[in-house]
Amino acid sequence: MLKSALGAGALFGFGLAFSTMIQPRVVLSFLRFQDMGLMLVLGGAVVATFLAYRFVPKLLKRPLLSGSFGAHESVMDHSTIVGAAIFGIGWGITGVCPGPAIAGLGAGSWELLYAIAGIALGALLQGLMAGRSTNARRN
Amino acid sequence: MVLTRHLFSFPPSAPLPMTLFPQGWTHYLVGGLTIGLGVGVLFALTGLIGGMSSVYSSTWSFMVRRPFFQEPRLVSSRVWRLAYAAGLIVGAFVWWLAFGDGVRVVVSIPPWQLALGGVLVGYGARMSRGCTSGHGICGLASLKLPSLLAVLTFMTTAFITANLLARVGGS
Numbered sequence: 451m452l453k454s455a456l457g458a459g460a461l462f463g464f465g466l467a468f469s470t471m472i473q474p475r476v477v478l479s480f481l482r483f484q485d486m487g488l489m490l491v492l493g494g495a496v497v498a499t500f501l502a503y504r505f506v507p508k509l510l511k512r513p514l515l516s517g518s519f520g521a522h523e524s525v526m527d528h529s530t531i532v533g534a535a536i537f538g539i540g541w542g543i544t545g546v547c548p549g550p551a552i553a554g555l556g557a558g559s560w561e562l563l564y565a566i567a568g569i570a571l572g573a574l575l576q577g578l579m580a581g582r583s584t585n586a587r588r589n
Numbered sequence: 590m591v592l593t594r595h596l597f598s599f600p601p602s603a604p605l606p607m608t609l610f611p612q613g614w615t616h617y618l619v620g621g622l623t624i625g626l627g628v629g630v631l632f633a634l635t636g637l638i639g640g641m642s643s644v645y646s647s648t649w650s651f652m653v654r655r656p657f658f659q660e661p662r663l664v665s666s667r668v669w670r671l672a673y674a675a676g677l678i679v680g681a682f683v684w685w686l687a688f689g690d691g692v693r694v695v696v697s698i699p700p701w702q703l704a705l706g707g708v709l710v711g712y713g714a715r716m717s718r719g720c721t722s723g724h725g726i727c728g729l730a731s732l733k734l735p736s737l738l739a740v741l742t743f744m745t746t747a748f749i750t751a752n753l754l755a756r757v758g759g760s
Contacts, residue, residue, distance in 0.1 A: 454634040455669040459676020460683065461627030462639070462722075467684035469620020470612075474698050481751035486609040491621035492725055498625025499632075499730035506633045513636035520638050522731035525718065530735050531742050533717025534724070538743030540709025542750025543702055547721040548714055549641035551707070552674050556681030558693025564700045568707020573645035574653070575708070576715040581657030 454515055463553040465495070472554035474545030481542055540572075627680075628726055637669065638731075640723025641677075642714035644670040713743075 469491045470476045480488035507519050541547055546565040554562040610617070631639040647667035650658045685694070696703075714720035717739050719728055724743075728736020 451635055451669055452672040455631065455637070455639075455672040456676040456679065458627045458631035458634070458639060459673040460680035461630060461676075462624050462641075462673075463627075463677035463680025463682075464684050465620045465623030465625075465627060465680070466677065467620075467681040468623060468688070469617050471620065472681055473694060474696055474703075476612075478751055478755075481747050482755050483748075483752075485611055487612065487614065487617035490610075490614055490617035491624070492721070494618045494621025495625035495628070495726045496729045498622050499628045499726050500732075502625070502629025502632050503730050506629070510633065513632070514634050516635045516637075519632070519636040522638050522727050522733055522736070523718070524728060524731070524733040524735045526735040526738070529716050530718065530739050533713045533715070534719075534739035534742040535713070535746045536709050537713030537717055537720060538746030539750045540706040540711075540713060541721075541743060542747035543706030543754065544698060544710065545751070546698075546703060546707065547641075547710060548645060549677060549720070549722050552641070552644075553677040553681040554694065554696065556678040556683075557685045557689065559696045560693075561696040561698070561700065561703065564703040565707040565710070568704040569642075569711035569714075570645050570648070572708040572711025572713070573642070573715045574649055574711075576712045577646055577649060577653070577657045578655065580716070581655050 451515060462549065463556060465491075466550050466553040467557055472550045472557055472559065474550075477541075477545035477547075477550075481545070625726065625730075627676075628722075628730075631673070635669070637666075638727050639673060640719055640727050641674070642711075642720040642723055644674045645711055646715050647671075717743075 466472050469487070471488070471491055476485065477488060479485040512518055544565055546562065548569055551562050551565045551569060628639045631637050643666065646658070647663040647670050650663045650667050717724065719736065719739060724736040724739040729740065
């Protein structure tokens with residue numbers, strides 16, 4: 451299981467590096483409409499993933515190393531949209547999103563540790579706030 | 590600069606869309622397909638859905654005792670998510686060994702910008718339960734409407750933010 455995750459992550463990280471998505475300035479050049487490459491990266495990744503999600507369960511009764519196939523958990527509420535809006539503002543400031551922030555370390559971009567620290571702090575704050583509102587509802 | 594060079598390098602009759610990809614387009618497509626292959630391999634081997642932002646919450650479950658961080662969905666996934674994240678570093682390192690030009694990739698965004706933007710990235714992605722990979726890749730590939738709306742929303746706010754910052758002279 452862990453070796454699978456490591457290997458799959460390595461393909462993911464190789465793809466991020468090969469497509470230059472680990473370089474924030476390339477992402478920012480997309481967000482400023484100077485280079486549409488990110489659309490091809492996202493499009494290629496979505497198509498490949500779609501084929502896997504669609505056809506692997508038809509070819510295999512269950513995953514090769516575990517009991518059952520998971521499904522993407524999808525919830526439609528205001529957090530989905532408000533959170534996405536906040537995420538986009540941060541993405542527009544940095545050109546960094548959660549995966550590439552980690553992958554870039556493999557190419558020696560240690561500056562991304564600042565982004566990772568920020569993302570981890572943001573995730574902590576979100577959990578603390580969400581936990582508090584859940585408790586408030588329970589009370 | 591690059592844009593100008595390519596504008597002039599094409600025959601005058603070349604349509605404007607040629608400049609959509611001033612750095613070429615094959616590495617984008619090949620890289621994107623490889624990313625999807627990684628997500629697909631994870632699914633075929635383990636059945637897991639491999640978004641990336643959850644690791645920033647699940648890793649806190651090792652340290653923070655609050656109920657939110659001790660929920661089973663975080664605790665039960667925290668180890669494979671860390672292995673998946675470590676794989677990202679390994680994969681980019683392999684790329685660097687094979688294709689890097691011998692010097693590290695330098696990121697020239699100021700630290701305060703990385704850190705401040707990072708807080709918003711982390712807070713927003715976890716609030717939305719997905720990021721560019723969770724909603725953008727896994728969610729769209731699962732044909733989920735909430736993910737499509739999330740992607741359109743974060744693309745819009747990112748476009749606005751990046752262009753406003755460019756106008757006031759940010760990097």
